[in-house]
Amino acid sequence: MNRYMKKVKDHYYHKARKEGYRARSVYKLQEADARFHFLKRGSNVLDLGACPGSWSRFAAQKVGHEGVVIAVDINKMEGLGPDVIFLRRDIFKLEPAELQEILPDGSRFDVVLSDMAPKTTGNRGVDHLRSMGLAETALWFAQSLLTPGKGAFYCKVFEGGELQSFRQQCQQVFQSVKTFKPKSSRSESVEIFLFCRNRRAES
Numbered sequence: 001m002n003r004y005m006k007k008v009k010d011h012y013y014h015k016a017r018k019e020g021y022r023a024r025s026v027y028k029l030q031e032a033d034a035r036f037h038f039l040k041r042g043s044n045v046l047d048l049g050a051c052p053g054s055w056s057r058f059a060a061q062k063v064g065h066e067g068v069v070i071a072v073d074i075n076k077m078e079g080l081g082p083d084v085i086f087l088r089r090d091i092f093k094l095e096p097a098e099l100q101e102i103l104p105d106g107s108r109f110d111v112v113l114s115d116m117a118p119k120t121t122g123n124r125g126v127d128h129l130r131s132m133g134l135a136e137t138a139l140w141f142a143q144s145l146l147t148p149g150k151g152a153f154y155c156k157v158f159e160g161g162e163l164q165s166f167r168q169q170c171q172q173v174f175q176s177v178k179t180f181k182p183k184s185s186r187s188e189s190v191e192i193f194l195f196c197r198n199r200r201a202e203s
């Protein structure tokens, strides 16, 4: 890490501490929302890979009491307050229907977020493939839970050979797919985000 990157890390780290967020990663969501405007008052949001909770907290602030944030993580998470419903689950052992049942009758999800990341091994190819497995599963949740003609899906992936194929899968499910690298994501990081909007009716 060079001196400039260290400075960037310090800036976002201290900003997050000052603003009461548990992780600097909150700005990767905040920047996307500032660009694409998808977190709205009253929205129902699913946050996959939510621990330690900065995305969930930001989403809960945006949707207000009229909306719902359901956060899922394989790890334990506490103390996010009454506005976030937390499920400690492995997404590979979870069904979309279980999440749909949590929403009030007649409600649907408006937004699916995934900041999921595998435990890194140091082998870039292995880490990429594991990240793709998480991202494809997140896409399946988005496809299953979002309303045709509507919805937003914001998903982290590690760059690598399968990314193009994943992007094509997203294009089959959504009318619009954009690649986004937030400023708060370190330039040397292999992570990149896809922002997808409007689930295709036929998907």
Ligand SMILES: C[S@@+](CC[C@H](N)C(=O)[O-])C[C@H]1O[C@@H](n2cnc3c(N)ncnc32)[C@H](O)[C@@H]1O
Pocket: 022, 023, 025, 026, 048, 049, 050, 051, 052, 053, 054, 055, 056, 072, 073, 074, 075, 089, 090, 091, 092, 115, 116, 117, 118, 119, 134
């Ligand atoms: C980078 S962190 C998320 C940070 C979060 N967005 C925030 O701002 O606080 C990635 C998370 O993905 C979770 N994760 C990885 N694999 C998972 C799985 N199979 N099921 C559920 N969560 C998973 C990890 O436990 C980890 O907490």
